[in-house]
Amino acid sequence: MNGSPTPGCLRQPETQLNRHSPRPIGSLGSFIGALPDLRAAERDIIAENDLVVVRLVVTATVKGSLLGVPADGKPVRWDAVDIYRVSDGKISEEWAADDIATIMAQIGAFNPPWAA
Numbered sequence: 244m245n246g247s248p249t250p251g252c253l254r255q256p257e258t259q260l261n262r263h264s265p266r267p268i269g270s271l272g273s274f275i276g277a278l279p280d281l282r283a284a285e286r287d288i289i290a291e292n293d294l295v296v297v298r299l300v301v302t303a304t305v306k307g308s309l310l311g312v313p314a315d316g317k318p319v320r321w322d323a324v325d326i327y328r329v330s331d332g333k334i335s336e337e338w339a340a341d342d343i344a345t346i347m348a349q350i351g352a353f354n355p356p357w358a359a
Contacts, residue, residue, distance in 0.1 A: 277314065278303035283323065293330065299323040301341065305350060312350045321345040 275281060280303055287298040302320045305312075321342040328336035347353050 273307075274309065277305060277307035277309040278319070279306050280304050293328055295327045295329060297325045297327070299325065309350055310347060310352050312352050315350070317349075319346055319349045321349075 281301065282303065283299045283301045285297055285299055287296075289296045299322070300320065301323050302318060304316060304318050305314050306316065307314050322345070323339065323341040325340075326338045327334045344353075344355055348355050348358060
């Protein structure tokens with residue numbers, strides 16, 4: 244969700260999705276399409292051996308239907324963690340974990356028990 248890193252570059256401050264990259268498909272495409280101003284700011288970057296872990300804070304404005312909820316133009320903010328495996332100086336694998344429960348609570352898709 245935070246865009247593709249520049250080849251050979253492991254850190255891009257204040258990353259914004261590249262609108263010229265191939266369009267994502269399926270639910271990821273719908274998700275990104277609903278949040279056209281998606282931004283990810285790195286908070287921590289930790290590297291060990293062939294792995295790099297990046298903790299991010301993601302912000303966006305809901306401009307399209309998101310998770311079945313109509314757009315309301317309100318901002319959303321959540322935490323994310325991306326893990327990259329680096330081989331021969333290039334990213335060879337990526338895993339991403341976003342706090343979907345927080346997003347759903349902010350757009351009114353569900354009320355988490357801890358918010359009661």
